[in-house]
Amino acid sequence: MSTETDQGPGITSGTGAKADQKANRRARRVLFGCAAITVLTTLSIFFVLIDNAASYFFGARITEVLVGGSFEQTITFTEFFTGTRWAPDHSTPAHGILPIAFGTIAITVGAAFVSIPIGTATALYLSEYSSKSVRSKLKPTLEVLAGIPTIVYGYFAISFINPVMLGPIAESLFGISIGRYSMLSGMIVVGIMTIPMVSSISEDAMQAVPDDLRNGAYALGATKFDVSLNVVIPAAVSGIFASYILAVSRAIGETMAVTLAAGFNANITANPFSEIMTMTAYMVSMARGTSAVGTVEYQSLFAVGLVLFLMTLVMNLMNDWFKRRFQEEYR
Amino acid sequence: MSTDTDEGLFGDIDLGWEHTKNKLFLGLIFAASMFGVVMLALLLLDVAHTFYVGLTEFNISLVQFFTVDGSRRPELAGFRGAIIASVMLMLFTAILAFFIGLGTAVYLEEYAPDTRITRLLEANLANLAGVPSIVYGLLALAALVNGIGTGPILIAGSVALALLVMPIIIVSSQEALRAVPDSVRNGSYATGATKWQTIKEVVLPAAMPGILTGTILALARAIGETAPLLMVGALFTNRMPFGPLDRFSGMPTQIYGWAAEPSQHFIHLAGVGIVVLLSILLTMNGVAIYLRNKYETEV
Numbered sequence: 001m002s003t004e005t006d007q008g009p010g011i012t013s014g015t016g017a018k019a020d021q022k023a024n025r026r027a028r029r030v031l032f033g034c035a036a037i038t039v040l041t042t043l044s045i046f047f048v049l050i051d052n053a054a055s056y057f058f059g060a061r062i063t064e065v066l067v068g069g070s071f072e073q074t075i076t077f078t079e080f081f082t083g084t085r086w087a088p089d090h091s092t093p094a095h096g097i098l099p100i101a102f103g104t105i106a107i108t109v110g111a112a113f114v115s116i117p118i119g120t121a122t123a124l125y126l127s128e129y130s131s132k133s134v135r136s137k138l139k140p141t142l143e144v145l146a147g148i149p150t151i152v153y154g155y156f157a158i159s160f161i162n163p164v165m166l167g168p169i170a171e172s173l174f175g176i177s178i179g180r181y182s183m184l185s186g187m188i189v190v191g192i193m194t195i196p197m198v199s200s201i202s203e204d205a206m207q208a209v210p211d212d213l214r215n216g217a218y219a220l221g222a223t224k225f226d227v228s229l230n231v232v233i234p235a236a237v238s239g240i241f242a243s244y245i246l247a248v249s250r251a252i253g254e255t256m257a258v259t260l261a262a263g264f265n266a267n268i269t270a271n272p273f274s275e276i277m278t279m280t281a282y283m284v285s286m287a288r289g290t291s292a293v294g295t296v297e298y299q300s301l302f303a304v305g306l307v308l309f310l311m312t313l314v315m316n317l318m319n320d321w322f323k324r325r326f327q328e329e330y331r
Numbered sequence: 332m333s334t335d336t337d338e339g340l341f342g343d344i345d346l347g348w349e350h351t352k353n354k355l356f357l358g359l360i361f362a363a364s365m366f367g368v369v370m371l372a373l374l375l376l377d378v379a380h381t382f383y384v385g386l387t388e389f390n391i392s393l394v395q396f397f398t399v400d401g402s403r404r405p406e407l408a409g410f411r412g413a414i415i416a417s418v419m420l421m422l423f424t425a426i427l428a429f430f431i432g433l434g435t436a437v438y439l440e441e442y443a444p445d446t447r448i449t450r451l452l453e454a455n456l457a458n459l460a461g462v463p464s465i466v467y468g469l470l471a472l473a474a475l476v477n478g479i480g481t482g483p484i485l486i487a488g489s490v491a492l493a494l495l496v497m498p499i500i501i502v503s504s505q506e507a508l509r510a511v512p513d514s515v516r517n518g519s520y521a522t523g524a525t526k527w528q529t530i531k532e533v534v535l536p537a538a539m540p541g542i543l544t545g546t547i548l549a550l551a552r553a554i555g556e557t558a559p560l561l562m563v564g565a566l567f568t569n570r571m572p573f574g575p576l577d578r579f580s581g582m583p584t585q586i587y588g589w590a591a592e593p594s595q596h597f598i599h600l601a602g603v604g605i606v607v608l609l610s611i612l613l614t615m616n617g618v619a620i621y622l623r624n625k626y627e628t629e630v
Contacts (some may be wrong), residue, residue: 019526020448020525020527021525021529023527024525024526024527024528027527027530027531028438028442028526028527030434031434031435031437031438031442032438032440032442033434034430034433034434034441035434035435035443035452036430036499037431037435037476038452038455038456038459038467038501039451039452039455040482041459041470041494042455042458042459043468043498044470044474045462045466048473048474049466049469049479051473052365052473058629075618088501088563097413100439103515117363117365118364118366118367121359121360121364122360122364122367123362124360124365125361126361126364129357129360129361130364131373138364138368141367141368141371142367142368144371144484145367145370146369147551147552147612147616148371148374148609149555149556149557149582149583149608149611149612150555150557150558151555151557151586151587151590151605152378152555152605152609153374153602154375154587154590155586155590155602155605156373156374156377156378158590158598159598159602160373160374160377165339165366168562180593192367192370195366195367195539197369199364199367223349223352223353224353225349225352225353225356227557228356246461248583249461250461253461253462253463253464253465253466254463255463255464255465255557255558256370256557256558256583256587259352259587260587260590260591270404270445278557280463280465283463283465283469283558284558284561287468287561287562287564288369293477301469301472303475305465305469308463308465309463309466310464312461312463313458313461313462315461316457316461316462317458318370319457320457320458327337
């Protein structure tokens with residue numbers, strides 16, 4: 001809006017008008033202050049995570065060093081990023097993040113195998129095939145799925161998916177008796193809760209494909225199947241990818257569902273019925289104990305939190321890039 | 332076209348397979364779209380089933396559930412303290428997030444020039460919306476609970492939740508402001524009003540239903556969040572919080588506390604708690620939809 005009402009010619013600008021202009025400038029400054037708080041939030045997240053993670057690696061927070069403390073490396077980055085045992089609170093501590101990073105990545109990949117095919121198919125059905133009345137019922141139903149708190153999904157995993165759905169399969173087919181927690185149930189619930197993200201954003205992208213492209217293909221004798229797979233999906237591909245990245249980013253940061261579904265046992269395993277621990281589950285387990293300030297457990301929270309934050313940050317930046325490409329395509 | 336279609340140009344193309352392929356594909360993607368619906372139904376049935384079993388087999392009394400605080404003994408445990416704490420959390424979250432969120436939205440929609448700083452604000456906002464909720468908990472833990480030294484109090488939880496839902500409130504408010512037609516603004520300018528007068532007297536009242544709808548939906552998200560509260564240090568046995576400076580356990584953290592117990596009695600208490608939580612969420616969403624429908628046609 002460039003219609004800023006400056007004191008125009010012919011209008012006698014009395015003191016009232018001046019006061020109004022002053023109020024306008026003051027409001028603008030206050031509102032800018034509100035917007036600045038959002039930037040401040042990001043900066044504080046960076047600062048708090050890096051500051052406290054420093055005390056994990058170097059034995060002192062950056063702010064403590066500034067007032068006279070000293071750095072003394074206690075945990076090397078090599079141990080942190082390549083060690084295969086994670087037990088900072090153990091009597092013989094080990095600081096390799098790989099087992100819990102594996103947990104997070106395994107859940108994320110497993111969830112993607114559920115949410116990506118089903119979400120994309122749902123989007124295609126909603127955008128290309130469904131009648132108006134089906135669409136008006138299916139879309140709100142999926143939105144309900146997105147609105148359910150993650151703790152409820154975790155509860156669903158331990159009270160239904162794990163004992164009722166997976167238990168008998170593991171028992172009869174593989175002869176494994178399943179415990180209270182399993183990696184597979186974590187993958188399934190996180191997959192279910194990210195379906196609405198994939199489907200709604202992919203559908204928006206598919207709806208943005210102009211009808212001219214579809215009609216062109218029909219004119220060449222293509223069937224609906226051909227049009228869906230060979231015209232609509234390729235044309236909407238960057239929006240569809242953006243939705244995948246958003247779902248993956250959400251799965252990485254997902255906490256309560258995986259904590260309740262997948263458990264607290266940090267190990268690298270290929271057995272989908274075994275208990276594992278994700279980075280977020282580790283953070284919850286440490287918050288559950290009395291992790292006091294200054295202990296290595298407390299400091300490790302921030303080291304793990306920093307890794308988690310950086311992983312989602314990369315995903316968010318990628319998502320931003322894809323979205324911008326998608327917006328440019330047909331406008 | 333006067334040629335005999337039986338022996339036509341495309342006679343050698345097997346259209347039968349094309350038809351089957353299309354039908355199979357439609358069946359496949361329809362089944363996939365029903366997967367989410369079936370899972371939602373299973374989830375709700377599972378919760379309803381635990382609720383029923385909890386009331387009948389474990390003799391959980393609903394009266395006791397609403398009038399007693401948490402306890403280490405399942406037969407004495409109630410939900411009252413958690414409900415009160417969640418309502419208080421929501422109240423403070425609303426106060427903290429609403430004004431700053433709305434202010435940011437107004438700045439970005441009405442004032443912000445198209446400069447690098449504005450683009451930075453927008454990009455930052457998109458990033459904040461994707462930060463995992465547990466990280467907001469860490470921020471409140473380090474900055475408030477141990478930084479300022481407030482301890483694990485209710486208001487620290489509110490700050491974490493407020494920062495978490497702020498991007499949602501900002502984006503929905505921006506959409507509501509964008510929906511106000513420019514002709515309304517120009518009419519106001521034509522009477523000699525300043526930009527701020529126009530926003531205050533004309534734009535905000537017109538956009539308010541949309542803004543409130545978005546805020547209620549954001550608060551519904553906040554009330555179901557568990558991880559930030561756990562990081563801040565919520566209690567595992569709920570008790571009545573006396574004011575915002577007291578320790579607390581909200582509904583979701585109490586549900587987690589119960590669900591993580593090995594005892595079946597506690598797990599069924601968690602099921603009853605989930606029914607209460609979902610009913611409150613349903614009510615909030617209902618109010619939001621009612622507001623949207625009631626004011627949709629105006630302006």
